[in-house]
Amino acid sequence: MKIQDEAIIQSLLDIDFYKFTMGQLIFKKHKDVPVRFKLTNRTSSVSLSKMIPLEQLKEQLDHVRTLRFNNSELHYLRGTNEYQERMFQEDYLQFLKNMQVPQYQLEYNGDDLILELLGSWSETTYWETICLSIINELYYRNLMLQKSRLAQDAIFATGVKNLLDKVKVLRKCPGLTFTDFGTRRRFSRPWQKYVVEMMMAELPQQLKGTSNTKLAMDLGLMPTGTAAHEMDMGYSGIYHSSDEEIYGSHKRFLHDWREMYGWGLSIDLTDTYGSNFFFKEFTHEEAVFDKGLRQDSGEPIEFGLKALEFYIKEGINPKEKMLIFSDGLWAEKMIDIYRYFHKDIMTTFGWGTDLTNDLCLKPLSLVIKLVEANGHGTVKLSDNLSKAIGRPEDVERFKRIFGYKNNFSETCKY
Amino acid sequence: MKIQDEAIIQSLLDIDFYKFTMGQLIFKKHKDVPVRFKLTNRTSSVSLSKMIPLEQLKEQLDHVRTLRFNNSELHYLRGTNEYQERMFQEDYLQFLKNMQVPQYQLEYNGDDLILELLGSWSETTYWETICLSIINELYYRNLMLQKSRLAQDAIFATGVKNLLDKVKVLRKCPGLTFTDFGTRRRFSRPWQKYVVEMMMAELPQQLKGTSNTKLAMDLGLMPTGTAAHEMDMGYSGIYHSSDEEIYGSHKRFLHDWREMYGWGLSIDLTDTYGSNFFFKEFTHEEAVFDKGLRQDSGEPIEFGLKALEFYIKEGINPKEKMLIFSDGLWAEKMIDIYRYFHKDIMTTFGWGTDLTNDLCLKPLSLVIKLVEANGHGTVKLSDNLSKAIGRPEDVERFKRIFGYKNNFSETCKY
Numbered sequence: 125m126k127i128q129d130e131a132i133i134q135s136l137l138d139i140d141f142y143k144f145t146m147g148q149l150i151f152k153k154h155k156d157v158p159v160r161f162k163l164t165n166r167t168s169s170v171s172l173s174k175m176i177p178l179e180q181l182k183e184q185l186d187h188v189r190t191l192r193f194n195n196s197e198l199h200y201l202r203g204t205n206e207y208q209e210r211m212f213q214e215d216y217l218q219f220l221k222n223m224q225v226p227q228y229q230l231e232y233n234g235d236d237l238i239l240e241l242l243g244s245w246s247e248t249t250y251w252e253t254i255c256l257s258i259i260n261e262l263y264y265r266n267l268m269l270q271k272s273r274l275a276q277d278a279i280f281a282t283g284v285k286n287l288l289d290k291v292k293v294l295r296k297c298p299g300l301t302f303t304d305f306g307t308r309r310r311f312s313r314p315w316q317k318y319v320v321e322m323m324m325a326e327l328p329q330q331l332k333g334t335s336n337t338k339l340a341m342d343l344g345l346m347p348t349g350t351a352a353h354e355m356d357m358g359y360s361g362i363y364h365s366s367d368e369e370i371y372g373s374h375k376r377f378l379h380d381w382r383e384m385y386g387w388g389l390s391i392d393l394t395d396t397y398g399s400n401f402f403f404k405e406f407t408h409e410e411a412v413f414d415k416g417l418r419q420d421s422g423e424p425i426e427f428g429l430k431a432l433e434f435y436i437k438e439g440i441n442p443k444e445k446m447l448i449f450s451d452g453l454w455a456e457k458m459i460d461i462y463r464y465f466h467k468d469i470m471t472t473f474g475w476g477t478d479l480t481n482d483l484c485l486k487p488l489s490l491v492i493k494l495v496e497a498n499g500h501g502t503v504k505l506s507d508n509l510s511k512a513i514g515r516p517e518d519v520e521r522f523k524r525i526f527g528y529k530n531n532f533s534e535t536c537k538y
Numbered sequence: 539m540k541i542q543d544e545a546i547i548q549s550l551l552d553i554d555f556y557k558f559t560m561g562q563l564i565f566k567k568h569k570d571v572p573v574r575f576k577l578t579n580r581t582s583s584v585s586l587s588k589m590i591p592l593e594q595l596k597e598q599l600d601h602v603r604t605l606r607f608n609n610s611e612l613h614y615l616r617g618t619n620e621y622q623e624r625m626f627q628e629d630y631l632q633f634l635k636n637m638q639v640p641q642y643q644l645e646y647n648g649d650d651l652i653l654e655l656l657g658s659w660s661e662t663t664y665w666e667t668i669c670l671s672i673i674n675e676l677y678y679r680n681l682m683l684q685k686s687r688l689a690q691d692a693i694f695a696t697g698v699k700n701l702l703d704k705v706k707v708l709r710k711c712p713g714l715t716f717t718d719f720g721t722r723r724r725f726s727r728p729w730q731k732y733v734v735e736m737m738m739a740e741l742p743q744q745l746k747g748t749s750n751t752k753l754a755m756d757l758g759l760m761p762t763g764t765a766a767h768e769m770d771m772g773y774s775g776i777y778h779s780s781d782e783e784i785y786g787s788h789k790r791f792l793h794d795w796r797e798m799y800g801w802g803l804s805i806d807l808t809d810t811y812g813s814n815f816f817f818k819e820f821t822h823e824e825a826v827f828d829k830g831l832r833q834d835s836g837e838p839i840e841f842g843l844k845a846l847e848f849y850i851k852e853g854i855n856p857k858e859k860m861l862i863f864s865d866g867l868w869a870e871k872m873i874d875i876y877r878y879f880h881k882d883i884m885t886t887f888g889w890g891t892d893l894t895n896d897l898c899l900k901p902l903s904l905v906i907k908l909v910e911a912n913g914h915g916t917v918k919l920s921d922n923l924s925k926a927i928g929r930p931e932d933v934e935r936f937k938r939i940f941g942y943k944n945n946f947s948e949t950c951k952y
Contacts, residue, residue: 274736278702281695288692322688 142349306480361497422507556763720894775911836921
């Protein structure tokens with residue numbers, strides 16, 4: 125088998141850990157809700173359909189459908205106790221044991237690669253990071269094949285040197301901690317593994333874990349992740365009978381989440397409908413209970429100040445709370461944010477693209493988002509309108525429902 | 539077996555090809571002349587004895603004494619016809635078949651590593667590049683072991699990027715040709731192989747061969763090399779009864795050489811006693827007969843002009859002659875020399891240290907030179923007095939005998 129044909133996803137555990145934390149809630153509460161996920165390529169300069177032969181992509185996706193969780197993988201999940209004793213319950217694990225990811229719908233249309241995943245939420249959700257990892261790696265494999273062996277080696281060489289530079293920069297700021305969030309944007313599976321292994325060796329006190337469950341298992345690292353926009357979005361489709369119910373769906377999700385995972389996973393993602401809405405609805409009791417907040421769009425410092433202000437106003441000691449930043453980070457930016465806040469509130473970082481795809485090839489900005497749940501179009505607004513997801517009419521409706529007034533729009537670094 | 543213990547020399551063919559061209563002449567004419575070779579470390583900032591454990595070095599040297607030329611290696615030499623039909627005669631090949639390199643003498647004295655090779659010239663000569671390759675690779679292995687895996691990878695990454703830079707520079711000058719002369723200074727055996735393979739792939743019209751016989755065999759490249767200072771130096775010890783005989787020993791060697799290899803290997807090394815002496819004695823007939831000249835010290839442009847002037851004065855068309863430059867070259871320097879001369883005379887380049895040891899670790903400048911032959915101290919003056927070899931009193935005597943007046947002295951780049 126040639127390298128370009130080697131299976132990219134070799135284990136169903138090779139996905140972000142939050143797929144399981146979300147997956148259990150979905151399985152328990154909304155197993156059969158029909159959903160649709162869809163790929164968006166934000167890097168419009170790249171034609172995925174021209175770079176990745178249809179047959180190659182099908183072969184990789186079909187291979188994933190032959191995979192099942194094996195015994196050791198289920199043992200690993202069953203034994204997970206980092207957030208809560210035996211957080212994954214037996215009925216969920218038995219469900220996983222027999223699960224196969226559902227059919228995908230793939231079509232090439234001019235420059236576009238149209239990929240949709242339809243099925244029950246409880247099974248379809250697992251496709252997200254799998255598809256992103258596959259498309260990324262196929263894209264880079266094909267790009268590399270256009271180059272000479274020396275040019276390929278020089279690309280890896282750049283990656284190694286960039287990685288060493290990151291280590292040198294972060295070593296100067298030993299209080300800063302981070303987690304690998306780079307599965308979805310990785311240059312390749314082996315490269316993600318290499319990067320994480322090097323970070324383990326070079327910055328053992330600063331690397332706190334990886335979102336990649338298989339890597340965490342293989343390297344003995346902490347598997348990390350809580351919930352994604354997908355949950356708010358799914359809930360908005362399920363609780364959709366009126367504007368009020370949609371408005372309330374955010375709180376319903378957070379309620380179900382806290383009920384299932386308690387304090388252990390109580391890091392709230394704040395930007396699905398904009399952080400202004402989030403803080404408006406965030407109660408004193410919730411803020412006291414929760415571990416902290418995740419910032420995934422907009423201005424991180426601005427967000428951090430907003431959070432600090434909230435905690436102080438509520439008489440909550442921010443030093444006991446944690447902010448997780450996960451939007452388009454790089455070493456120097458993390459240090460700026462860390463230095464700005466570390467005396468006032470705990471911070472940590474979910475480091476994605478720049479960690480696992482900083483060779484000298486431009487990273488792709490691909491997302492796979494839940495665009496429909498329970499027959500309704502879903503919406504993500506975020507604190508950066510260029511990251512908004514949803515049909516225009518739905519976006520307008522949700523902006524109205526959630527009182528969204530932000531006009532900040534910025535092309536992401538990635 | 540750990541990498542640091544792996545045998546560096548795995549074949550007696552892993553030496554410079556000129557050891558065989560010289561070796562056959564030595565075998566035929568001066569088989570039993572007693573000689574002494576000695577290591578000199580010109581990189582005084584590095585203590586070899588501190589960097590390389592005695593036992594490690596002994597293990598590698600002892601391993602070489604277990605090696606014999608195998609059948610395929612002898613076939614390869616027997617089949618060599620690039621310079622002359624069946625240039626290696628059967629009696630010489632039979633001699634090689636049974637040959638073992640003689641004992642070495644190794645002593646650690648403070649910062650110094652004292653390595654001497656004593657024995658008959660016909661057997662001892664093979665140690666030269668072997669010892670240099672071994673000491674280099676052990677030095678870098680030990681240096682690398684002090685570094686983290688990422689730092690090691692970053693060193694290789696620098697090597698890859700430097701190599702790509704060389705390719706880009708040389709591609710702009712497609713008429714320039716070169717040969718790998720880097721066996722003795724290589725970072726490691728695998729690295730030399732990598733570099734040569736990349737050059738084959740990237741600059742197939744410009745890479746003309748390698749001095750490493752094993753690499754040439756393995757990669758199907760042209761094995762290259764003619765004669766070294768060792769020949770003049772050895773002959774000076776054999777023909778030593780008077781100043782006149784010493785003076786004449788240079789011509790005796792060239793006579794024997796031309797007799798054995800004819801036009802095929804008639805590239806004269808010009809600087810053993812300084813190029814002024816060489817040109818003073820170089821006759822019209824010799825210049826007509828010979829392919830060309832090799833420059834290995836001093837100023838290359840100055841030397842080239844001297845050679846051009848000589849050919850023109852003798853009414854010989856310089857366009858039919860070749861200058862080989864082999865002293866401390868790098869890509870831009872080769873291009874300068876090539877552009878200066880290529881319309882008037884053929885040029886090519888023997889590229890050593892900068893080709894096979896340009897990572898981001900300082901290259902060592904080690905030489906192993908014939909310091910005694912037939913009981914007499916030998917001398918190399920060269921066109922750069924800082925490269926002179928010999929006991930001070932012998933150097934003074936040889937300067938007088940050969941009318942050496944050059945005072946140019948320059949620390950080599952390598």
